[in-house]
Each structure stands twice: as structure tokens, then as C-alpha cells.
Amino acid sequence: MSNSKGVIFDLDGVIVDTAKFHFLAWRKLANDLGFDITETQNEELKGVSRVKSLEIILGWGGVTLTEDEFMEQMAMKNDNYLSYISGMTKSDILPGVSEIIDFLKENDIPIALGSASKNARNILEKVGLYQSFDAIVDGNDVSKAKPNPEVFLSAADQLNVAPENCVVFEDSVAGIQAANLAKMTSIGIGEEAVLNEADHVFTDFTEIEIDFIKKLVTK
Ligand code: BG6
């Protein structure tokens, strides 16, 4: 295990603004089942796997489904989500993200993706970032959902970087908790009030100075 640094990016809500599409698709599912979900409730779904999200939502609505119905709802949610993201291109990479990835690559800092999504590879291909990552760990590769640190520990392992030398960018409470449990430096992207467990919080990547990244990955 080297002493060098590594950087791990969450995908949804960090690299691309797909968090809003997950919300729209979950909201449609809830509405079809006869209830509504709010944006505040949605914070609890961010970073959480598809199965776990549906369990939480059904709990909110007080709805019980058979196993077959559960599978059917998951498939419908994903079909809707895929239709929302079908037209994504390079232009959907959130402002400031490419500059930071370019800086890390120019400085030989390895980068990984650590996402709960089973659609992560597909989205990275769409936005032209698939080849930029030295390691990709997504919802197909892990069995324990964030806040369990498995996804980030596995990413660090694949980068061959010690967990305490990794920096994680995350937009979800569950993801920040996972990064903290992995003993990594956690950087929240979003609202300070929501992500208050993070080591640092920025509204978005345009707020992050390259000097700040430089200090994190060189110290
Ligand atoms: C996370 C999102 O990245 O992936 C969650 O924050 C989503 O909202 C989860 O439910 C699983 O995604 P997918 O694409 O496998 O349904």
C-alpha cells in the first residue's frame, strides 16, 4: 500500500445532476402507489441502493408489496430513470468537475468512482468519463449499501491507496458517513446544514479552489 493520495468520487449528484432524476422517478412510483414524497425525505434516499430506497419509500407510504410486485416496481422505477437520463452527454458533467479531474490526472493522483448505482458505468460512458477512472466500484460490485464503507474501501484497495490517504467527494449523508467510517477525508457537495458530518462542505465544484485540492492531495 503506497503513501500516496487517491481521490474517490460519488457519481449521482457529484459528477452529474442525476440525483434529481432519481427523485423524479421515485416520486412517480410513490404517486402511482397513492402517496407523495418530499425533497426533504429524498435526502434520506441519496446514496442508498435501489432495493433499500424502495423499502424506505414503501415504509413511508405504509404500502406492503409481494416479492413480485416489489421487483416490478423496481424495474419500472429504473425504466423511468433510464428514460430521464437517455440524452445525457459530456455537457451534463457538473461545472468545475472536469477541471478537478484534469488536475488530478495531470498530477498522477489516481481517481476512483464509488457509487451505489448499478447504472454508473452506463452514465460514465454517456458523459465520456469512463476511461478517466483508474478504478470503478458501483452498485454491481458491493453488497453493503452506504453508510457501510464497503464501496469506498474497495475503491481504495483497487487504487492501492491506504483509506486514510483517500479523499471522497459525496452529496449524500449516507455517503459522508461511509467515508468517515472508512477514515477518509470527506468532502460534502451540497448544503452545509444537511452534510454537517463532512470534513469540508462546498455548494458545488466551482467553489473549490485548485489550491485546496493541491493541499489535500500533497500533504
Ligand atoms: C445512488 C443514488 O448513487 O444510487 C440513489 O444517490 C440511487 O438515489 C442509487 O437510488 C442506486 O442507483 P441505481 O441507478 O442503481 O438505481
Ligand code: MG
Ligand atoms: Mg450521490
